[in-house]
Amino acid sequence: MINASLAGLIEEARQHRQISRFYGAPFGLDGVLREEFLDLFAQSPATLEGIAAMPSSALGTSRLEAGPAEMEHVLEVFRKHDVRYLFYTGGNGSMGTALQMVEAARDRGYELCVIGVPKTIDNDLAETDHTPGYPTTARFFASAVRDIGADNRALPGQVEIVEVLGRNAGWLVAATSLARHRPDDAPHLIYLPEVPLPLETLLADIDRVYHRLGRCVVAVCEGQLDEHGEPFGADVREGSRGKLAMNLGHRLAMLAAQHLKLKTRSEKPGLLGRSSWGDQPAADRAESRLCGRAAVRAACEGVSGSMVTLVREPGLPYAVSTGLAPLERVAFIERLFPEAWRAPSGHDVLPEFQQYAAPLVGPLRHYELLA
Amino acid sequence: MINASLAGLIEEARQHRQISRFYGAPFGLDGVLREEFLDLFAQSPATLEGIAAMPSSALGTSRLEAGPAEMEHVLEVFRKHDVRYLFYTGGNGSMGTALQMVEAARDRGYELCVIGVPKTIDNDLAETDHTPGYPTTARFFASAVRDIGADNRALPGQVEIVEVLGRNAGWLVAATSLARHRPDDAPHLIYLPEVPLPLETLLADIDRVYHRLGRCVVAVCEGQLDEHGEPFGADVREGSRGKLAMNLGHRLAMLAAQHLKLKTRSEKPGLLGRSSWGDQPAADRAESRLCGRAAVRAACEGVSGSMVTLVREPGLPYAVSTGLAPLERVAFIERLFPEAWRAPSGHDVLPEFQQYAAPLVGPLRHYELLA
Numbered sequence: 001m002i003n004a005s006l007a008g009l010i011e012e013a014r015q016h017r018q019i020s021r022f023y024g025a026p027f028g029l030d031g032v033l034r035e036e037f038l039d040l041f042a043q044s045p046a047t048l049e050g051i052a053a054m055p056s057s058a059l060g061t062s063r064l065e066a067g068p069a070e071m072e073h074v075l076e077v078f079r080k081h082d083v084r085y086l087f088y089t090g091g092n093g094s095m096g097t098a099l100q101m102v103e104a105a106r107d108r109g110y111e112l113c114v115i116g117v118p119k120t121i122d123n124d125l126a127e128t129d130h131t132p133g134y135p136t137t138a139r140f141f142a143s144a145v146r147d148i149g150a151d152n153r154a155l156p157g158q159v160e161i162v163e164v165l166g167r168n169a170g171w172l173v174a175a176t177s178l179a180r181h182r183p184d185d186a187p188h189l190i191y192l193p194e195v196p197l198p199l200e201t202l203l204a205d206i207d208r209v210y211h212r213l214g215r216c217v218v219a220v221c222e223g224q225l226d227e228h229g230e231p232f233g234a235d236v237r238e239g240s241r242g243k244l245a246m247n248l249g250h251r252l253a254m255l256a257a258q259h260l261k262l263k264t265r266s267e268k269p270g271l272l273g274r275s276s277w278g279d280q281p282a283a284d285r286a287e288s289r290l291c292g293r294a295a296v297r298a299a300c301e302g303v304s305g306s307m308v309t310l311v312r313e314p315g316l317p318y319a320v321s322t323g324l325a326p327l328e329r330v331a332f333i334e335r336l337f338p339e340a341w342r343a344p345s346g347h348d349v350l351p352e353f354q355q356y357a358a359p360l361v362g363p364l365r366h367y368e369l370l371a
Numbered sequence: 372m373i374n375a376s377l378a379g380l381i382e383e384a385r386q387h388r389q390i391s392r393f394y395g396a397p398f399g400l401d402g403v404l405r406e407e408f409l410d411l412f413a414q415s416p417a418t419l420e421g422i423a424a425m426p427s428s429a430l431g432t433s434r435l436e437a438g439p440a441e442m443e444h445v446l447e448v449f450r451k452h453d454v455r456y457l458f459y460t461g462g463n464g465s466m467g468t469a470l471q472m473v474e475a476a477r478d479r480g481y482e483l484c485v486i487g488v489p490k491t492i493d494n495d496l497a498e499t500d501h502t503p504g505y506p507t508t509a510r511f512f513a514s515a516v517r518d519i520g521a522d523n524r525a526l527p528g529q530v531e532i533v534e535v536l537g538r539n540a541g542w543l544v545a546a547t548s549l550a551r552h553r554p555d556d557a558p559h560l561i562y563l564p565e566v567p568l569p570l571e572t573l574l575a576d577i578d579r580v581y582h583r584l585g586r587c588v589v590a591v592c593e594g595q596l597d598e599h600g601e602p603f604g605a606d607v608r609e610g611s612r613g614k615l616a617m618n619l620g621h622r623l624a625m626l627a628a629q630h631l632k633l634k635t636r637s638e639k640p641g642l643l644g645r646s647s648w649g650d651q652p653a654a655d656r657a658e659s660r661l662c663g664r665a666a667v668r669a670a671c672e673g674v675s676g677s678m679v680t681l682v683r684e685p686g687l688p689y690a691v692s693t694g695l696a697p698l699e700r701v702a703f704i705e706r707l708f709p710e711a712w713r714a715p716s717g718h719d720v721l722p723e724f725q726q727y728a729a730p731l732v733g734p735l736r737h738y739e740l741l742a
Contacts, residue, residue: 038741040741047741054521054738055518057525057526058740058741060524060527062526063526063528144643147647148642148643151426151645153431154429154430155431155432157434160642235621235625237636246621246625246636246637247621250606250618253617257608263608265642266617266641267642268640269639269640270637272515272518272640275519275522278514278649278650279649365648368421368422368429370397370409370429
């Protein structure tokens with residue numbers, strides 16, 4: 001959805017005389033530091049429309065964590081090219097960088113307007129009803145669990161662990177609950193990474209489902225930890241945002257096979273969840289574009305140091321408008337899956353969450369059964 | 372596509388007076404042994420059309436390997452219910468069971484007509500141009516590698532191992548070559564399980580690509596073995612069709628990280644590849660239905676002991692008709708990826724394969740790049 005926001009930014013920027021040139025920085029700050037810029041006003045309408053529909057990021061992205069030296073360098077580049085508006089797209093880490101940029105420019109007396117444009121599949125950004133990108137990835141994983149559930153129903157006698165993106169936040173794994181249509185549909189078990197999961201609980205849960213249905217599909221977040229705060233002995237990689245298990249689903253499948261003597265397997269759609277060019281909810285694309293446009297309008301009205309938010313209208317049918325929140329209230333703040341929407345066990349979700357998520361994800365087709 | 376074949380079987384069976392009742396065995400032979408049958412003529416047209424479009428198997432399937440005792444039992448059940456036509460859907464293992472059924476019935480003087488209906492995503496069935504199910508799963512993995520490739524381009528500095536279904540046959544991993552549009556598009560490396568892959572070759576290949584592009588996407592078949600005939604130290608499960616690595620992609624990612632000191636990750640879409648309710652090539656669905664109809668017609672014309680095949684018309688545009696092949700020529704025979712279509716290194720594919728596969732998979736949308 002970052003491409004749809006980009007398209008929104010460009011189409012709105014064209015409407016404003018004070019924006020004479022509009023550049024994209026390939027690979028984010030990396031591009032700025034290399035003084036590489038793409039002339040966004042020079043892109044053909046066909047290219048822009050093509051890109052607006054695409055997943056991934058046409059501009060590219062970066063995991064660079066900018067320190068004071070990089071900030072200084074970035075401001076030098078901006079000064080040299082007379083860059084006065086900065087639109088910074090991403091999640092709470094990116095909003096943190098945007099805020100640091102505001103502060104660095106202010107400290108140096110450089111007039112720079114900074115607007116944050118929200119985009120993260122993880123939905124873990126504060127102050128906004130949801131983040132662009134979340135509905136599409138939520139739909140991907142709900143559909144994936146539905147499909148793996150149909151496979152598990154057709155060839156039972158197996159436990160399936162489906163690993164879902166989301167790092168420390170349960171928003172995506174929670175959305176797999178939308179795959180449930182019949183009482184015995186997958187996912188039979190959902191675990192939220194906000195709540196530690198003792199291995200014994202997991203094994204007892206799987207055993208119970210398997211003995212009832214003869215099959216079991218488990219949706220687990222890649223960031224799930226056990227009661228010792230460890231990822232069940234999975235291999236771990238050090239990323240820019242901390243440690244992350246690389247093979248949690250497989251590890252849990254091995255543990256279940258070993259302890260329960262059941263046939264198990266695991267699937268890890270992984271990055272496909274954020275990059276599939278498949279089944280995007282139209283609303284997600286439209287809202288991303290809306291956020292891009294709102295960012296440019298806010299900048300041209302003199303706002304700076306804020307992030308665009310999505311504000312849900314009360315009641316149904318589902319409708320949103322955009323708002324603004326100070327960067328201070330979103331920077332580096334991780335909005336976890338709310339306790340109020342967790343089932344009493346701490347695992348699984350309450351219907352209130354499904355009411356929140358269903359209009360974002362849109363209706364899923366469900367499988368017919370022979371009578 | 373097994374559901375589309377089922378729909379074809381039912382709609383054709385309705386046209387033939389000699390078929391008075393038409394039953395489906397839930398979970399294949401398991402259902403027969405339990406004497407559980409579904410009345411297929413009693414299904415509503417809406418249910419049938421719904422099912423025809425669905426992935427997975429509405430009837431369910433089984434991994435039962437029937438020995439002489441089961442065969443005897445199955446024939447008893449058939450005799451009791453006066454079952455005279457058997458349509459058996461699946462790959463080379465299922466065709467083997469179908470052939471055993473022909474022989475068991477003949478030995479006991481029970482008149483039974485058996486027709487095989489081809490369906491396997493692996494495409495490893497002899498005598499047919501391709502198998503129903505292969506085009507859809509080939510398209511899934513080609514799209515998946517395209518999408519992960521776009522992600523890898525947007526956030527470079529990483530090696531991506533994508534694990535592809537296919538067991539011992541390279542047909543599906545070969546199809547990921549259709550994701551290539553620009554010279555630097557993913558997959559940068561493809562390995563065919565027909566050819567042993569020394570770890571040193573893999574590491575040298577990745578290193579070369581990474582140093583040229585700053586990123587690398589590898590498509591590897593779940594059944595890939597090293598030069599010792601081992602799956603690189605991956606965990607292995609014993610299935611009904613032999614040993615299979617459970618985490619090959621992850622294992623290769625770990626080895627590449629360790630030896631090359633590069634950032635790596637792996638994705639395992641796994642069963643999603645065969646069960647996604649997404650982007651099915653319309654031709655695959657139509658051909659599956661065609662196979663179902665042809666099976667019933669052959670049976671009603673007195674054929675038995677044969678499997679329906681897909682026969683490609685010479686030249687373009689792409690067109691197929693159906694044929695028949697004796698079960699003896701397909702039973703338990705694994706059609707591997709042909710040597711004539713492998714690149715001289717043994718890894719990667721030649722354009723002749725792409726000419727074969729492109730009309731099956733259909734055109735893929737490609738990603739725009741900013742100018």
